Amino acid sequence: MDTLRVLIVDDEDDFRETIVKRLNARKILAEGAASGVKALQVLENKDFDVIVLDVKMPDMDGIETLRHIKKLKPEIEVIMLTGHASVEFGLKGMQLGAFDYVMKPAPLNELLDTIGQAYNKKRGLIH
Amino acid sequence: MERNYRKLWWQHCLAIICFSVIPLLFVNLSLYTIFDRIYTEKVKETLRNTVENQQDTIDLYFSERIAQLYTIANTNTFQQLTDETFLNKIFDVMHAKSTSYMDIGIIDNDGNHLAYVGPYYNLLKTVNFKNEPWFNAVKAHGIYISDIFMGFRKVPHFIIAVMVREKNTSWILRVTINMKNINDIVQKAWFGNLSDAFLINKENKLQTKPRFGGDYLEAPVLPEFSTSSMKHSTYPDFSATVGTKIERRVHQGLDAFYAATPLENTQWILILKESPDELLSPLQKGMNWAIFFTTLGLTIIATGAALFTNVLINRIKKTDRENATNSDMLLQANKMIALSKMAAGIAHEVNNPLAAIGEKAGWMKDLLVEEDIAGSKNFAEFSESLDKIEQHVDRARKIIHNLLGFARRMEPAKEKININNLLDETTGFLENEAKYVNICIEKQYAENLPVITSDLSQIQQVVLNLLNNAIDAIEHNGVITVTTRYHEKTNEVEIDVADTGKGIPESELNKIFDPFFTTKEVGKGTGLGLSISYSIIEKLGGKIRVQSKVGEGTVFTILLPKQ
Numbered sequence: 072m073d074t075l076r077v078l079i080v081d082d083e084d085d086f087r088e089t090i091v092k093r094l095n096a097r098k099i100l101a102e103g104a105a106s107g108v109k110a111l112q113v114l115e116n117k118d119f120d121v122i123v124l125d126v127k128m129p130d131m132d133g134i135e136t137l138r139h140i141k142k143l144k145p146e147i148e149v150i151m152l153t154g155h156a157s158v159e160f161g162l163k164g165m166q167l168g169a170f171d172y173v174m175k176p177a178p179l180n181e182l183l184d185t186i187g188q189a190y191n192k193k194r195g196l197i198h
Numbered sequence: 199m200e201r202n203y204r205k206l207w208w209q210h211c212l213a214i215i216c217f218s219v220i221p222l223l224f225v226n227l228s229l230y231t232i233f234d235r236i237y238t239e240k241v242k243e244t245l246r247n248t249v250e251n252q253q254d255t256i257d258l259y260f261s262e263r264i265a266q267l268y269t270i271a272n273t274n275t276f277q278q279l280t281d282e283t284f285l286n287k288i289f290d291v292m293h294a295k296s297t298s299y300m301d302i303g304i305i306d307n308d309g310n311h312l313a314y315v316g317p318y319y320n321l322l323k324t325v326n327f328k329n330e331p332w333f334n335a336v337k338a339h340g341i342y343i344s345d346i347f348m349g350f351r352k353v354p355h356f357i358i359a360v361m362v363r364e365k366n367t368s369w370i371l372r373v374t375i376n377m378k379n380i381n382d383i384v385q386k387a388w389f390g391n392l393s394d395a396f397l398i399n400k401e402n403k404l405q406t407k408p409r410f411g412g413d414y415l416e417a418p419v420l421p422e423f424s425t426s427s428m429k430h431s432t433y434p435d436f437s438a439t440v441g442t443k444i445e446r447r448v449h450q451g452l453d454a455f456y457a458a459t460p461l462e463n464t465q466w467i468l469i470l471k472e473s474p475d476e477l478l479s480p481l482q483k484g485m486n487w488a489i490f491f492t493t494l495g496l497t498i499i500a501t502g503a504a505l506f507t508n509v510l511i512n513r514i515k516k517t518d519r520e521n522a523t524n525s526d527m528l529l530q531a532n533k534m535i536a537l538s539k540m541a542a543g544i545a546h547e548v549n550n551p552l553a554a555i556g557e558k559a560g561w562m563k564d565l566l567v568e569e570d571i572a573g574s575k576n577f578a579e580f581s582e583s584l585d586k587i588e589q590h591v592d593r594a595r596k597i598i599h600n601l602l603g604f605a606r607r608m609e610p611a612k613e614k615i616n617i618n619n620l621l622d623e624t625t626g627f628l629e630n631e632a633k634y635v636n637i638c639i640e641k642q643y644a645e646n647l648p649v650i651t652s653d654l655s656q657i658q659q660v661v662l663n664l665l666n667n668a669i670d671a672i673e674h675n676g677v678i679t680v681t682t683r684y685h686e687k688t689n690e691v692e693i694d695v696a697d698t699g700k701g702i703p704e705s706e707l708n709k710i711f712d713p714f715f716t717t718k719e720v721g722k723g724t725g726l727g728l729s730i731s732y733s734i735i736e737k738l739g740g741k742i743r744v745q746s747k748v749g750e751g752t753v754f755t756i757l758l759p760k761q
């Protein structure tokens with residue numbers, strides 16, 4: 072259980088798939104989900120350490136998905152991926168238990184840093 | 199829309215003048231009319247008194263003459279009186295105390311002139327009066343005062359005759375009255391320079407000599423005219439007057455007061471004429487004063503109206519200007535809201551593809567490292583292109599973040615800020631950069647600046663932006679002056695950032711707060727700085743304004759409320 076497991080939830084296929092590939096290339100076990108609903112389905116069978124969640128998605132948006140995730144598996148850390156420069160959504164997400172928010176489009180390094188921090192926090196809780 | 203101030207001025211001015219002048223004229227005219235009526239009544243009353251007094255005097259004169267004749271006739275016998283020596287003595291006695299009589303005669307029942315004393319002895323002594331109209335009249339009435347007539351002597355005169363009955367016969371005592379006496383009495387009523395008084399008989403023939411026109415036994419002629427056309431204008435005919443009659447009448451174009459009254463002892467009518475110009479001269483004087491004061495009043499009203507209207511129009515102009523400025527600002531604010539919404543929308547839509555591009559480029563870079571294509575001949579080109587893609591994605595990202603910064607609606611923080619300190623700190627960031635291009639930053643701070651409650655970092659952002667713009671505008675060698683002021687009346691703090699740069703042309707002045715408006719080179723400025731500054735200051739409840747002159751420089755003024 073040493074490998075970091077990350078679930079990327081974003082409706083933008085090109086973005087999601089590329090991120091997954093790049094994370095995998097960095098020895099991170101990453102998987103993608105095209106929507107909130109699909110993410111919840113994946114979560115039923117699998118465990119993850121960190122979920123990167125886009126705020127703006129059709130059908131079920133990021134905030135809604137976050138609520139379900141926190142109900143289902145509260146121990147998973149969630150990073151909100153927001154298009155807004157405002158703290159509005161970020162703050163809302165954090166009130167609902169998200170670890171942090173990152174503004175899109177973010178350089179991969181920034182995202183990796185945040186993911187690392189979230190992972191550390193989760194491990195700190197477990198051990 | 200520009201108002202027609204000139205038209206408005208006239209409308210307003212005329213309205214004031216009308217509403218002031220109409221009552222003024224009304225009051226003045228009614229006062230004058232009332233006064234005129236009263237005064238005219240008074241004049242008529244005076245005229246009535248005069249004419250009646252005059253009439254009394256004339257009647258008294260005639261009564262006395264008649265009484266004297268009666269006395270003479272009845273205290274002397276026919277025989278005595280026909281003796282011309284005796285008659286002469288009587289006439290002398292009569293003449294002693296009165297100049298009224300010209301001659302005296304005794305006439306028998308058949309008209310024979312029995313005795314005569316007077317200047318026309320030769321002419322009259324032998325005359326028989328049997329056929330004279332007066333002779334028959336005296337026989338019928340007993341007493342008779344004749345009208346003026348020429349008679350045998352061919353000189354205008356009139357007589358008084360009394361018939362005396364003695365035993366079976368009757369005889370007549372006749373005297374001729376000196377015209378001068380009657381004239382004298384009547385002429386006492388010539389008061390003013392234009393008044394006239396005379397007697398006429400029932401045929402409208404003159405019985406006394408009037409002052410101006412006409413002779414004995416002619417119709418009286420109006421005096422005032424020397425022109426030939428008017429020379430023979432006659433008086434209005436008062437010969438049928440029964441009681442005293444006073445009237446003002448315009449006759450043949452001549453306005454005059456007339457008073458007429460019949461005499462009791464004769465068939466004659468006394469007529470007085472007065473010129474209204476003379477009688478009413480106090481009224482005329484009053485009217486002149488009234489006209490003078492009315493004109494003075496009108497002048498004052500007109501001047502006052504003009505001055506007051508000037509003040510009012512200036513006030514309206516000022517208000518219009520303010521309204522225009524306000525609506526300009528409102529328009530600008532609305533434009534900002536619409537644009538910020540649009541900017542937010544675009545930013546979101548562009549964000550996702552941008553993120554995908556960025557990630558794809560990143561992935562390709564990852565792969566370039568892994569695969570063994572480092573040796574391929576185009577490796578450097580691939581690597582450089584990917585770097586460029588990432589670089590431009592980053593640039594686009596920055597623009598979008600700025601856009602979102604412009605669009606974001608955060609509640610501003612409330613902090614206590616000393617603006618002077620804030621400016622010191624902010625100018626501190628840029629001092630080195632400014633020194634490098636030989637720009638001096640001068641500070642003119644107001645000492646009495648109060649501490650205000652606002653958002654420090656946002657104000658700092660705006661000031662920084664303005665200072666950056668100022669440096670860009672100057673380029674090399676210049677002065678940036680940062681001034682603070684406190685407006686106690688409006689409770690506002692003013693920050694001025696003035697530069698000695700190239701200035702902004704007037705055509706661009708109203709666009710500088712629009713998003714994406716920039717004069718800087720492509721890639722150097724986003725055109726968002728001033729529009730973000732604008733929305734920040736608006737949100738903080740303040741105002742931002744600009745004044746600029748090409749070649750002299752630009753001044754940005756920020757006004758911030760104290761609270």
